[in-house]
Amino acid sequence: MIRDAVTLLDIPEGEKAEVVNLAGGYGFMRRLQEMGLIPGQIVKVIRNSAMGPVEISVMGTHLAIGRGIAAKIIVKRLGKHFYER
């Protein structure tokens, strides 16, 4: 396990994270991968409050992900000021 691996739920609004692994059933996890959540992909958390789903920006689109599923997305926290390349 990577040292600072957490789930998508742990990433505060406005921060970026790198997808490490999807820890769930075949169908759903595959769907997420096909929507761009592949290992190594950088995502930005747009909204994350206990009231509703997590909203992330990935490959230019916004995805809403239910909290139950977000809890199964293992990510690496990159912080607010991470820039790709």
Added chain:
Amino acid sequence: MKDKKEFVVALAGNANVGKSVIFNQLTGGNQIIGNWPGKTVEKAEGFIEQEGIRIRVVDLPGIYSLSTYSEEEIVSREFIAKEKPDLVINVVDAVNLERNLFFTLQLIELETPLVIALNQYDILENKGLEINEKKLSELLGVPVVKTVAVHNKGLTELFETVKTALLEGKKKISNLRYGKEVESRISELAKLITKKTKTVYPPRFVAIKLLENDPLIKKEITDKEILEKAEKFRQELKEIHGEEAETVIISERYAIASRIAESVIRRKSTFRKSIGDWFDNIALNKIWGYVFFILVTIGIFYAVFEFGSFFSDLLSTWLESFKPIFMKMPLSPFWNKILWDGVMEGVIAGIGIVLPYIAPFYLILAFLEDSGYLARIAFLTDNLMHKLGLHGKAFMPLIEGFGCNVPAVLGTRIMERDRDRFIAAILATLVPCSARTVIILGLVAAFLGPVYALLIYILDFILILIVGRILNKFMKGTPSGLIMEMPRYRKPVMKIILKQTWIRLKEFVYFAFPIIIIANVVMEIFSIFNWIKPAADFLKPVMTNFLGLPPLAGITFIFGILRKELTLVMLSTLYHTTNFAKVLTPRQIFIFGFVTMIYIPCVATIAALKREFGWKRATAVTIGEFVGAIVLGGILNQILKLFMP
């Protein structure tokens, strides 16, 4: 022109990229469209006939991949893979090229003849970007046409390109390749497949899908050697990359998509933060989002009511003024009664009570659908929906239920699992459709005041919550989660909104109107022969003693099974007035509204339920809701006796 040939062309692509808009523009079709993923759940067909060729155009539900899970996506996959259209128009969202190309690449793997429509190109330009479509076309080996479907731009060119591609009919084999480890295994497996078995799919496609562990393809391949080899390769890939083989392939496919996208997209000017992002800070805010949502809902309610009641009064009075003319007609009393009390009263009720409410309602619904706000409601209600054993996506068919329950029941196909679908469908039948809105606004709000109408809506929503909780408890399985693409906000295009409204109104005018008039005439004949009273007496114990309603109301409930509007229309014909305050007490108006709201939707909905879930479950829902409505109506009557005369 020589022999006339028919071609089949399918529209395919990710959800919410504008396939149905293109379909409507190309074929003049009437597909319901809107800015949220999952509207089209069934394939629709239209025809283009031009210069001696006939093209059957098929609009398919949105799909992210050729490996699919939810029911509406299987429709698309089966059609593309098995029915082999002559050509697929792959509608691609220009703003999300990388994501969309992921699907395009799979179509290329399937060796489907393709034309790409690079749609919503205007939005890309607004973002200060441009795409070199010539280069994209070269890289993919597929013709590419820029389009802005909502404004009918680029569609003539698209059609010409499609026509040329169809007539030339040449097939291009792509040279897009995966990384060495993956590619060598694909080609070895493909060779074995060619040698040992025959499939409807190209061998290379089958090889890739087997390495991806695709359950549907695995079912079709019976040869043991192939399956064993695929499994061996999967293990090897896992060892090399430290990830499951399917993850490796998906990642590599995305890498190809991303490489292509990067090399064709160019920045023209600087990026502006869109108004949509700013607006979402309110619309999706954990407090203001709900406040805004409630304000919007109440706003819609009052707008529809004010508009509706104003025009309802105006039109009813005007139409009633024709009565003397009809009465003077030289007809026997029998025919006079049939003509005025049967036909005309039906027309008056249809135009005077129903139309003024549903027209503005449909207009607002189309506006909501087109703007992209619906998906925000799904976002806000996700947690609430979880308590009902569903997730936020279920909210979209439910909202559609406000228009009509039939598409709402079909729309539940966007739910991934059968259990979720069934719960969502039952809840959808409890959503007050436009017909019921007419009754609540035209009867309860008009004669008791809007607050009472709101109260009925609130009671109904509470009922939906309770039923959802109960179903969730008694039906096996845990709820699945929400994964939904948030559509961009879009400035609704007036022409499209008006068309959408007209499509729905047409349904009412052509389909419901005749039913209303015929039912009214039948009722009039019953009344002329004095058959109403025995029927009413039969219903009396339940109607009067338990629900506190006049026995005649029971008859309207029976007709209401055909169309819900009929309950109110019949009430007006039975009492020969549209001023219901004269014939019903306030309590009766309230109970009448409440019971109509929840007892089974109508025949069309029952048929939709039967089609989707079988007659057993459809019957269970029908009986359950009927009994539930009577029991709850009776209880409500006892409670209301304390407050209302």
